[in-house]
Amino acid sequence: xxxxxxxxxxxLATAAxxxxxxxxxxxxxxxxxxxxxxxxxxxxKAQQDKLIEEFAAAGANNSxxxxxxxxxxxxxxxxxxxxxxxxxxxxxxxxxxxxxNPDLQNAARLSLxxxxxxxxxxxxxxxxxxxxxxxxYADQVDAGGDGLADQDLMKRPVNDNIFVRWYGxxxxxxxVKDWELTPGKTDGIYSxxxxxxxxxxxxxxxxxxxxxxxQREAAQASRTTLAFTADAFDQTRKPALLWSRSQDMxxxxxxxxxxxxxxxxxxxxxxxxxxxxxxxKLESILQGAPAQSDATE
Numbered sequence: 001x002x003x004x005x006x007x008x009x010x011x012l013a014t015a016a017x018x019x020x021x022x023x024x025x026x027x028x029x030x031x032x033x034x035x036x037x038x039x040x041x042x043x044x045k046a047q048q049d050k051l052i053e054e055f056a057a058a059g060a061n062n063s064x065x066x067x068x069x070x071x072x073x074x075x076x077x078x079x080x081x082x083x084x085x086x087x088x089x090x091x092x093x094x095x096x097x098x099x100x101n102p103d104l105q106n107a108a109r110l111s112l113x114x115x116x117x118x119x120x121x122x123x124x125x126x127x128x129x130x131x132x133x134x135x136x137y138a139d140q141v142d143a144g145g146d147g148l149a150d151q152d153l154m155k156r157p158v159n160d161n162i163f164v165r166w167y168g169x170x171x172x173x174x175x176v177k178d179w180e181l182t183p184g185k186t187d188g189i190y191s192x193x194x195x196x197x198x199x200x201x202x203x204x205x206x207x208x209x210x211x212x213x214x215q216r217e218a219a220q221a222s223r224t225t226l227a228f229t230a231d232a233f234d235q236t237r238k239p240a241l242l243w244s245r246s247q248d249m250x251x252x253x254x255x256x257x258x259x260x261x262x263x264x265x266x267x268x269x270x271x272x273x274x275x276x277x278x279x280x281k282l283e284s285i286l287q288g289a290p291a292q293s294d295a296t297e
Contacts, residue, residue, distance in 0.1 A: 045123065048119055048122070048123040051119055051167065051169065051172075052116045052120055052123070055112045055113075055115050055116040055119070055163065056112070056116040059108075059109045059110070059111075059112030059113040059115075059116065060109075061109065062102070062106065062108070062109050063105075064109075065105060065108035065109035066099060066105045068112065069108040069153075070092065070099070072162045072163055073088075073091070073162065074088050075166050076162060076165055077091075078091070102147075104151055104153075106144055106148050106151075107148055107152075107153040107154050110140060110141060110144075110154070111153040111161055111163070113137060114137060114158055115161070115163055117134065117137065118158050118159075118176060118179065118181070119172065119173070121176050121179050122172055122173050127178060127193060127196075127197050128197060130193070131194055134193060138189050141184060141186050142186055142216060149184050151184075153183065154183050154184030155182065157181040158173065158181050158182070158183055159173040159176075159181055161183075178192055178193055178196065179193055180192045180193065187213075194209075195209065199248070202252055202253070204252060206248040206251070206252060207245060207248065207249060207252070210241060210244065210248065211245075213241060214238060214242070214245075217233065217237065217238075218233065218238070221233035221234075221237075235269075236272065236273065239269045239272055240274060242265055243262065243278060246261045246262045246265070249261065259282070259285060259286070262278065262281070262285075265278065266278050266282065
C-alpha cells in the first residue's frame with residue numbers, strides 16, 4: 001500500500017513537472033531587463049569613477065603613494081595573520097630603507113597614475129582624450145632612469161599589480177583595447193596607443209617622437225663602456241629608427257623629403273640587415289604606391 005502511494009506521488013509529481021507555466025509577458029520582461037542593464041551599467045560606471053578618483057589621489061605625490069603602497073602590502077600580505085600588527089611593523093622596519101628609496105616611491109606614484117589612466121580607458125574614455133596625460137606620463141617614466149625601470153611596480157602588468165589585487169578589480173581591466181598594460185614600457189604605450197592616433201590624425205608630433213627616441217637611445221648608448229653597444233647603435237639601430245621616421249614623414253605628406261632621406265639611408269648603409277627590404281619599399285614608393293607607414297614602433 002505504501003509502495004502504491006509512493007508511485008502515485010511520483011506520477012503526480014512527474015505530471016506537474018511536464019506542465020509548462022503560462023506564457024511570459026515578453027515585452028514587459030525585455031523592458032525590465034533593459035532597466036536592470038542600465039542600472040548595472042550606471043553602478044559600474046560610478047564604481048569605476050570612484051576608483052579612478054581614489055587611485056589618482058593616492059598617486060598625487062610620492063608621500064601619499066608610498067603610504068598607499070604600505071597599506072596594500074599590509075592588506076594583501078599580513079591581514080588576518082596572528083599578530084598582524086606586530087608582523088607588519090617588523091616588515092616595515094626591515095624594509096625601511098627600501099621604502100625611502102626615491103625609485104620605489106616614484107614607481108608607486110607612477111603605477112597608481114597609470115592604473116587610473118587604464119581604468120579610464122577600460123571605462124570607455126576615448127584615446128584622443130587620453131593622449132595628453134599618456135604623453136606626460138611617458139615623459140616622467142623615461143626621465144626616471146634605470147632605477148625606476150627596475151622596480152617591480154613598473155615591470156609587472158598593471159592588471160596584476162598589488163593595488164589591483166588588493167581591490168580585486170582585475171576583471172575591470174580585462175580586454176582593454178589598444179593599450180599597453182606594463183607601466184614601464186613607454187615604447188609600448190606609444191606603439192599601441194599614441195602613435196596609431198597620431199597616424200590616424202596625421203599629427204606632426206610623429207616626427208618629434210622619433211627625434212626624441214633617437215636622442216634618448218643615443219644617450220643610453222654613449223653611457224655604456226662597451227664599444228660594441230655604441231657601434232651597434234650607430235651602424236644598426238639608429239639607421240633603423242631613421243627609416244621608421246621617414247615612413248611617418250611620408251604619411252604626413254612630406255613625400256619628396258621622405259624619399260630623399262630613405263635613399264640616403266640605403267646609400268649610406270649598404271650592409272644594413274634591412275637594406276634589401278628598404279630598397280623594395282623605396283622602389284614601390286617610386287612606382288606610385290600609396291603613402292603607408294610601416295614604422296615598427
